[in-house]
Amino acid sequence: MKPIMTFDKAFSELEKIVGQIEDENIQLDTLADKVKDANELIKYCETRLRAISEDIEKEKINNG
Amino acid sequence: MPVAQKLSQLINEIDATIHNRFAGKTFWIKAEITDVKKYADKRWCFLKFIEKDGNVITTEIKGVFWSNTYYQVENFEKETQQLFASGLEITCSVRVRFHKRFGLDLEVLAIDYAYAIGKMEIERKQTLERLVKENAGIQLLSDGNFSTDNNRLDLPTVFQKIALVTAPNSDGQRDFKEVIEKNKYGYSFYVKEFLTQVQGDAAATLIMQQLENIKLAKAVFDVVVIVRGGGSDTDFKSFNTFDLANFVASFPIPVLTGIGHDRNTSIVDLMARQHKTPTEVATFIIDNNMSFEQDLLQLKERFFTGVKSLLDTAQNKLTYISRIIKSSSPKTILNKGFAIILRNNAIITDPQQIGVNDEVQAILKDEVLHTTVYKKETNETYNDF
Incomplete structure (x- = not known):
């Protein structure tokens, strides 16, 4: 089962990507991947802020 | 054969003697009260005044507030923020009354709130001193606040799993949940209730038991919220006890309090993170999550600005190169x-x-x-x- 990523982790991943983008030393070939990753991280946080029930279920399973 | 008189003759004499000595006079007394029974509907309050030698009651007399002075009981509770209940020592003005059927009692005319408040202040100071002395994690700060293991814990970036300590069906519980559940941003929360009484002699112990349950619970809570409603039942005694304050000060999950009083800060508040009311705690939680989301959106904005700038730069380079190529063509x-x-x-x-x-x-x-x-x-x- 995919472990739950913390908000802190997701945020710092996103910060890292933004840092790379702003640095402008990035290979354009990898840009598409970066955009995909960033979009996923943003969507992940936005979704999790509004749907916690799934996390709780996962936790119950993991702990129980 | 002894000459017996009627009971009423003797009682009348007692009545007359008491009347002669005490009629129209009032006295200030200081005594512990016990067996306090309030009849809020009739606005009467019956009690006993006692004096002890160690644990032995050496002196005892009935006391009463009638409806014309019952407001003194209410004011006492409002001023001191504690219930007018057994075990308190009070200073009050009384009148001696004798009733031929119900006997002797003291009718209370006024309570000296200042005495009660002063006494509470001393107890509070002693409790705080003891906390600092006995719990190495508690320090008094220069601004009069306290730094504790608990209130030094980092708050989570986002609050989601909340352990709510509250009295069942209370205003505090309802107010808190209302704000949390109906937040306009649509944030979702998992709120697990740990129900307990929050006033009365047993409250401190019961709250500690529920905190213990929170520690043992399978779900890892982001935060513990202790709430109670305000209103007329203003007994904060349990929140000023050494044991509960000490327990909260060392509790491993951040504790937010909203115990519904706007003038006084209880000792438990000082050991945790205080918000005035349950509604304020809930608002703080929502605002915290909103602040995270704003940071996230800012980052998103920066990301797309960065991507656009990268693409623009690449596009500009291409245009430049193709211009050079074009200008050097035969x-x-x-x-x-x-x-x-x-x-x-x-x-x-x-x-x-x-x-x-x-x-x-x-x-x-x-x-x-x-x-x-x-x-x-x-x-x-x-x-x-």
């Missing part, structure tokens, strides 16, 4: 009036390769000139382009 050169010289179908870049009488082609924009070289000289005339 077609562009010919358009400007230059010619390309061929000999034997090869472009001549070095004039030394051409001799007099050689056949060469001069390629211009639209035409080719087939010519024979009849003269060569060093270019001294056309060097100032």
Whole structure:
């Protein structure tokens, strides 16, 4: 089962990507991947802020 | 045979004696109260005044508030923020009354709130001193607040799993949940309730038991919220006890309090993170999550600005390069009036390769000139382009 990523982790991943983008030393070939990753991280946080029930279920399973 | 008088004759004499001595007089007394029974509907309050030698009650008399002085009980609770209940020591003004059927009692006319408040202040100070002395994690700060293991814990970036300590069906519980559940941003929360009474002698112990349950619970909570409603039942005694305050000060999950009183801060508040009301705690939680989301959106904005700038830069480079390529193409050169010289179908870049009488082609924009070289000289005339 995919472990739950913390908000802190997701945020710092996103910060890292933004840092790379702003640095402008990035290979354009990898840009598409970066955009995909960033979009996923943003969507992940936005979704999790509004749907916690799934996390709780996962936790119950993991702990129980 | 003894001459017996009627009971009423004796009682009348007692009544008359008491009346002679005490009628119209009031006295200030200081005593512990016990067996307090309030009849809020009738606005009566019955109690006993006692005095002890160690644990032995040596002196005892009934006391009563009638409806005309019942407001003194209510004011006492409002002023001191504790229930008028057994175990308190109070100073009050009384009148001695004797009733032929119900006997002797003291009718209370007024309570000295200042005495009660002063006494509470001393107890509070002693409790705080003891906390600092006995719990190494508690320090008094220069601004009068306290730093504790609990209130030094980092708050989570986002609050989601909340352990709610509250009295069942209370205003505090309802207010808190209302704000949490109906937040306009649509954030979702998992709120697990740990129900307990929050006032009365047993409250401190029961709250500690529920905190213990929170620690043992399978779900890892982001935060513990202790709430109670305000209103007339203003007993904060349990929140000023050493044991509960000490327990909260060392509790491993951040504790937010909203125990519904706007003038006083309880000792538990000082050990945790205080918000005035349950609604304020809930608002704080929502705002915290909103602040995270704003940071996230800012980062998103920065990301897309960055991507756009990267693409723009790349696009600009491409445009620049293609312009250079275009400007150095033969077609562009010919358009400007230059010619390309061929000999034997090869472009001549070095004039030394051409001799007099050689056949060469001069390629211009639209035409080719087939010519024979009849003269060569060093270019001294056309060097100032």
